[in-house]
Amino acid sequence: MKRGTVIALFFVLVIVAALSLEIQYSSYDYIGYNPTNNAGEGVVHAQFANAIGSYKGPYVTIYVTGQQWHWDFYPHARTCTNLTVVPVDEPVVFVIHSIDVFHEFFIQNAPSNFSLGFNFGAEAVPGYYSYIVLVFPKPGLYHVACAEYCGTAAVGLGHSWLVGTILATCNATLASSITGGVMPQGQWDPHVVSGAI
Numbered sequence: 001m002k003r004g005t006v007i008a009l010f011f012v013l014v015i016v017a018a019l020s021l022e023i024q025y026s027s028y029d030y031i032g033y034n035p036t037n038n039a040g041e042g043v044v045h046a047q048f049a050n051a052i053g054s055y056k057g058p059y060v061t062i063y064v065t066g067q068q069w070h071w072d073f074y075p076h077a078r079t080c081t082n083l084t085v086v087p088v089d090e091p092v093v094f095v096i097h098s099i100d101v102f103h104e105f106f107i108q109n110a111p112s113n114f115s116l117g118f119n120f121g122a123e124a125v126p127g128y129y130s131y132i133v134l135v136f137p138k139p140g141l142y143h144v145a146c147a148e149y150c151g152t153a154a155v156g157l158g159h160s161w162l163v164g165t166i167l168a169t170c171n172a173t174l175a176s177s178i179t180g181g182v183m184p185q186g187q188w189d190p191h192v193v194s195g196a197i
Contacts, residue, residue, distance in 0.1 A: 033059075033091050033133040035193045041091075044122045044130050051093055051131035058187035059091040059133075066096070066103035066124035069157045071144055071164040075182055082164035085175040087190040088139050094132050098124040106147035107134065107166065121147045135193055136168035 032053010033040040045051035052059065062084055063074040073084035086092045096105045106121035122132045136142065144164035152158045169175055170190040176183055 035091070038135065038193075041133050041135055042120045044132055046130065048093070048095070048129075048131050051133050052091075055091065057091070057192055058189040059093055060087055060184045060186040060188060061093045061095060062086065062184050064094050064096045064105055064124070066098040066105060066146065066150075066162070067100050068151060069153060069159070069161045071105070071162065073164075075185060080179065082144070083167070083178070084164075084184070085167045085169060085178050086136055086184070087175075087188050088136055088168050088170050089191045089193045090189055091133050091135055091193070092184075093186075094122070094134065096122050096124045096130045096132070097128060098126050100126065101150050102126075102148055103146045103150050103162065104148035106145050108143045108145070109140070123148070136166070139169050140167075142166040142168060 032045075032050055033055045034053065035055065035057060040051070040053055043051075065072040065074070070081050073080045094105070103124040104121045105124050106119070108119045120132065120134060122130045124130070142165070144166060146159060146162035150159050150162065167175075167178065172183070172188050175188070
């Protein structure tokens with residue numbers, strides 16, 4: 001092959017790589033949350049400011065740490081392993097990271113809700129934070145799982161045990177009892193999106 005052909009092919013490959021990176025991360029860091037049309041809901045962001053955007057209403061922040069083999073949720077009076085509480089119909093910003101390997105924080109409606117219309121995940125990466133804004137549309141249980149194979153363990157625990165539960169409720173007293181009296185950061189104000197009581 002001639003030198004000019006090799007150089008041209010190299011530049012074509014560089015352009016293709018740049019375009020594929022742009023396409024892969026096109027859901028990162030565009031408009032923030034907007035309660036009128038849920039813009040930005042379910043979109044993974046690289047910065048907190050981009051996740052919440054210009055939205056000025058109440059929201060709750062939950063910190064999520066993935067590790068082999070459980071999810072830790074903060075802030076609570078004690079570390080809440082595999083369980084947290086969120087308000088219904090209010091933006092919840094999940095701040096997600098990992099302390100060991102790549103995980104994927106994946107949320108899905110529990111079968112008890114008789115609906116599987118709520119499925120979303122975001123990468124949990126060591127040394128990196130991702131932010132997603134989700135609005136839980138109705139009270140109930142939402143499953144959390146790791147949707148990325150993250151290894152095996154020798155004593156029966158492992159990837160299949162990396163599961164958790166999110167309870168969406170309007171009852172702040174119940175939420176406070178589950179979290180040990182320390183509510184998630186932010187203003188707990190259910191039904192701000194739809195205005196329902």
